[in-house]
Amino acid sequence: MIKVYLRLLLLMCSVSVFAQDYFPSNSGVKSDNNSNYMAFTNATIYVSPSEVIKNGTLLIKDGKVVNVGKSVSLPKNTTKVDLSGKSIYPSFIDLHTTFGVDKPKRGGNGPSYGPSRSGFYWNDHVMPEQDVMASFKYDAKEASQLHKLGFGVVNTHMPDGIVRGTGALIALNNDADNSLRVVDGETTQNFSFSKSVKSRQNYPSSIMGSMALLRQMYDDAKWYAAGNVDTRDLSLEALNENKNLLQIFEAGSRANLLRADKVGDQSNIQYTIVGGGDEYERIDEVKATNATIILPIDFRMAYDVENPFLASTLALSDMRAWNQEPHNPRLLAENGVRFSLTTHGLKKKSSFKSNLMKAIESGLSKEKALEALTTIPAQLLGKTDLLGSLKKGAYANFLITSGDVFEKDSKLYENWVQGMQHIIADMNVNDIDGDYTFKLAGDDYKLNISGSTSKAKAKIESGEKSLGTKIDYNGDWVNLTMKTADSTKNEFVRVAANSTNKNVLRGTAILPNGSEYVFFATKTDIESSEKSKDKSKDKKDSEQPFMSPLTYPNMAYGYTEKPKAETLLFKNATIWTNESEGVLENTDLLIKNGKIAKIGKNLSDGSAKIIDAKGKHITAGVIDEHSHIAAASINEGGQNSSAEVTIEDVIDDEDIDIYRNLAGGVTSIQILHGSANPIGGRSAIIKLKWGESADGYIYDNSPKFIKFALGENVKQSRSSRNERFPQSRMGVEQVFIDYFSRAKAYDEAKKSGKPYRKDTEMEVLAEILNGERFISCHSYVQSEINMLMKVAEQFNFRINTFTHILEGYKVADKMKKHGVGGSTFSDWWAYKYEVNDAIPYNAAIMHNAGVTVAINSDDAEMSRRLNQEAAKSIKYGGISEEEALKFVTLNPAKLLHIDDRVGSLKVGKDADVVLWSDHPLSVYTKAEKTIIEGVTYFDLEKDKQMRKAIAKEKSELINRMLQEKNKGLKTQPVKKAEKALLHCHSEESGLLKTY
Template structure:
């Protein structure tokens, strides 16, 4: 390389000052012309275009010319880059560079609640909604961090505030030194969102569904504000949110399912988000592609777990093991799927190692470059300024020793906005190799310099078979080495010297011996080291496990499909007027029950021998909390009817599979009992392996959870929780009355506005929308209840306000008020024999269900418990023991009766032609403790099969063993490892998790937890 690159550029770039148009200079303004010519380089213009032996001209921050036959302007500083490459500098579309660190707020859940924002000014009522935040106003140049990013090859970043739900706007900046006004490329480059409330100390929201509800309401509020601007309140936050709708909308998600949730929310408002993802999209690739969203993908692949201790290995779930193996395939799979994505450096650790690993696992080099340059520029609408090398664009480029993605490549220089940073000085002599080291008066030894860089980070010495490590430092061609060898010296030898010759390399200088004497030394190059040879790189292991649906133990490698199935000669419990039919056949096809009768036949049907077995409708759990993620309660306000369990479904919950094994086919997922009017519930079918939206029971009526009693008045919340109204059972009545009074007034306001057509539209209130639906018989109440006085109270409120209570759940004093419930038209879904677990349950009796049934109430048994739901058939049997309910009627307590309560009895709950094929084949009498569910069908699909389950158990053990061995091998080869840590999942109950904060780790008390070792607990 010519001296022009080494001397002229160093001189020019170390003294030049960037243009400071509006800032005065105290002294002499030394502003020299910034004109550079880079010649004879291989220039990668973009992922599609490569120029050989080309020239790049840079003048005043910008590219002036580029091409193979470009004339060099007079006065240009010339750098000959023969054999070197020029690439566009990389772009990170999601960085916190230049912003203050977001420090987690220690929320004192046992302290006093905070209902409203503490932020002063005309801002949004909730601290987690901060669209007014502007990164351009907060951003500060940080040369140290900028240089860290530039050493990785980045020349520009999108600076994002990573705090809050609506996070405000980001700013796009170059990573050059100078004042903030000099490096900002684009203000308001994106509007940013998440499902994490961040540092907000406000109680609401305390759950994932609350975060989603808040963002949904905020979007409606912004539209209302825009329509009525100047006619209503002045709100800085809503005004700013409206102004941001025309710029890229960027949503950070924590996992693949959150991505689908965010996309669904965006679809509701016609917003197409760009998703900053978690890097696990391969788990639901087809669903991710269907969002039509572009991604910003991290490459911080998980480290192998240190699992040499078998007990440590037990702490890790199969999902964690599989993710370690498959995460590096994510970028390549996105490319093959045709999904547009950029790559973000994240924390920058092992960035290039992980990029190269992604390439080994299927990502092409062309796509890798595109994802690091052109795509982020396109997503942020700055592709006219950065992302490729074209005339008029910023001089953001990197000079490398070779192909950017090869392991032995070195990034030599990074130019951002025409400003140079030397990363690896190309003029340094490459001293890697094997030498003969001769120190005066001592026996010659073998000296080896190795590593991927000419800086020769690793040195070693050897005499005979004895080896020793060498401590080294290097400054340009000056170096110091220090070592000791037991068979050579009785202490450390210190060498100081320089590179005396380059080809062949020779090092020489002065040595200080252990006795303090100084002598001369010389090291003569003998041969190349192993690292300098053409060692073939290890190929990525192609023996990879399969993605399963869901991505946990007992997931399907291929989704099961509905088949034509003929179940022969079973005892069929129809729950219809035909009653129990012996030696009967049932034909299912297309997800429906086609025929019920004797001696049936069907061409092409799979025949299942039901001899000695019992076939029943699938069990329906009227009160469940499975398959919900990150909070079952939004108990931060007395009325939270705006939140929706359907927003927070967890399709990966192993309880879905476990309950299928207990014959459950549908579950009614309820909000908890932390407030009088809770959130909207969600009826699901247990379609194991389907995505969250596909679990939902199509066309079913909407329900909502109400609650009464100790939980609602916060009797068991701790002494500091004495601020949220209500604090008494009397207050609960007032909350109910007030809420419905407000709903009636809200409905009248909307009706009046629709007639007036005066241009002033009422604000849409999602909380009141749900209550209006109740008044209009479009949404139905399931109420958590215990004490007869409160049951009577709510029925009185309902009668006076013009609505009905559909179902009283728990209802352990239902036997006291069954006649009044019947007159009101309410049903009762109760426990079989729970009692005395808190004061308001002291009057519970095991005859409750039978008494309500005998009075003529529609009666069911529910679980409210993930474990109990696996044996609801046995709970139903208790109605026979306590109260002499007939066996067929007792089975209806967990099948047809809950179907009627949930208004889906026209589709499920009995074995009838035309109904959904939600069926269970039992090995024994279905009310027997010895009965096992051998096959559980949902929509005619056998989502559980006891024989298939045995096979899957062995497959899980085999797969775990393979992955554990693979991790052990990876560690033995030097792979970085992490300490095993268990994934904690939550089995929710009504009173679980009052205070949450949006992340499961924030849950402080009042929850049950389990280690999600599904494969170990099955």
């Protein structure tokens, strides 16, 4: 072996033409000598994203930048480091981390309905007094991981609670103590919709509950700040003290981003919002918030779609997300939305750079990427004098790289933080990473080396075989040990080679039998590789990477453009007016400007699109008085009254059941709160304008409704943890009496003109007392139905609607006298004890007694065929066809106080109409067109075309995913998304897309 090394030494001398100049070593620059001047010369210096100096000098001292420029005067005691061919960038800043903070531990057993603390806010999940520095412990290991990604400073916070307290700005300086590392101990006030894991307080138990809690908290903080409270509240004091800090809200999705912004706007607070990476779906709405986004780049892997059966279960929305997510940063930048980038949400922080490269490949400019990692977070923190750039006076936080920091092959050598050096890779060692080929004893081999400047790894292949390989790289010498291609023998080839020329490895190989061969490995065609890079760059410059088209909503059956109102003239239809005119044969209907313009024979309009409706039927759109589709949560059951919450906060504009309901002729629904508590939340009355924003669904000047409930659900008969009051039917009555007594007193205080503490819950209940809000009450048993009517009469108001009301036939006369309507099922019974006495004649009996009756669904599947449910009343009770149709059109409109707009076909009303292929109550009929305010939101023929387009798009995305797998990239298994069907008793759940 000695002879081998002697030969290699001689070989080194003979190939000195390949030798390179070495940079002066600076590996010993540590905290003990950083008080001297240091100058980094001849580098490409990115002072800021928009200011770049070629062959510049960066001068630092005492952890800060002294000067930077092309010609910098250097003091005598300056240590110089020549960085010819290298680049310097400001270190990155991450605004949203949990660095140095242990994961909070779950506390207590079982739910609690009161706070666990005294002297603080009444809700445990509001903790603005929480100081992250009280539990902070510097984590050098995690800091080293972040160094490798380019980060020099992070903002950290306690990830626990709805109001999480203050965050702190930490310099990732492994060689200092906390007195230097803590740049600022109070930088941010942090929020989320998620409860604290440390408290078992049950309220809130939903997103809408969290939103209501935040609103009430802000109102209470104002009341407290005005000096109206004698008892100290340390939480409200902290909240008010922290109001001038950066307010960061962890939303986690585009929908929650918009919800958080809504809460902030109502309290005149502009949150900086941690997004979810899906902002591209509604970029205009995101832009309208004026919020700066802290943007995760946790892009999903391609799915393994080789199995055709499994691939067929994959939702188009998930397939699109794989393709579209990397384009999110570009689209935000193009639309002028300011954002910073974060490692938050990454399962492995090491994937940050590869995901960032993917975003840049998808069109994000390098300048915008650098801004998002440096100047923008510095601006948000109000630290532009210290962070985000390399201007005079700033911290000496910078990266030394081999070249463009955003190029895949660029090496990060060092990460300096506050003038302290953190070595990532030795920049004085030849970088020999790459692919090589060599011959040995007549056989061809491929060699790949990676990590040569830090921890070298090697892989050798011969033909299709991968050979076990070990590498040691020290100085200029490469020592390789590889197994032979003969797998039956445990034999090895040893190689010693010199790497003076980084593109060639020269040395000696010793075979298992002792034979020695000249070893000569060359990098694969460098020139060809460079040409390939140039071609790739040209291609990037000329072609935008493929992005699957966005639709509204961004899923299957979404529209490429939002549909618009048309002037439509239906000719020769059978028209069910639901008015005194009854059913009109061979009649025309004109829709114009979103309204029903004319009904009659031989109508004409030169601007109208003519639709031949001969042999077909037209009705008003179906209305579902009791639905739970299109909502992200249904129940806020953390208290026995949740009047402060509203379903309008949690409209899910991407619920596929909206489109399915349109296919069943449904145009309007009331989304009711569930039946978890006696006094539930406020309703949302919406039109199914598929493709609109969440707020765009809600009726203009919508009537005010709230959900009440009686019986088994509210007294928690089937709950394993029934610790909450009430637990009996008489307790339910007492809840109503207690709350309305309080609401009456509250309303009197409000009307007195004296100062009062605003209480949203009492405000809503006072609206009921004043006849401004209507009650739709979940009910079954006649005794409770009678009870609630008596309570209402005691407080001088009436119940608007009893929903379910399956024992309504027993009390129909009393309902008529009280003036309450009934919204019932057609023929559901015996699915729990309370409904053992239900009969299918219920609707007919109530109707014949003079009660306004509607048939509702309370079910995402049944709602698509409410016309058929209405028809059952013809069989069970002999209701006429016209009256039966009114059970799902005009009557629910009356119960919802929207019958002046919808529910019948009358000139001047909203053009919410359905064109049926046959008799509207037939099991064979189909909704051919469903129109809302003159806009066709469902068209049977267009639906067929969309199905073909969906299949084509899926096929294209599957092919692209297969290409990813063939390249050797990681994939994830297909998981079919199951969407929960929500009902009255449903707890909050994450809604999954299924199409």
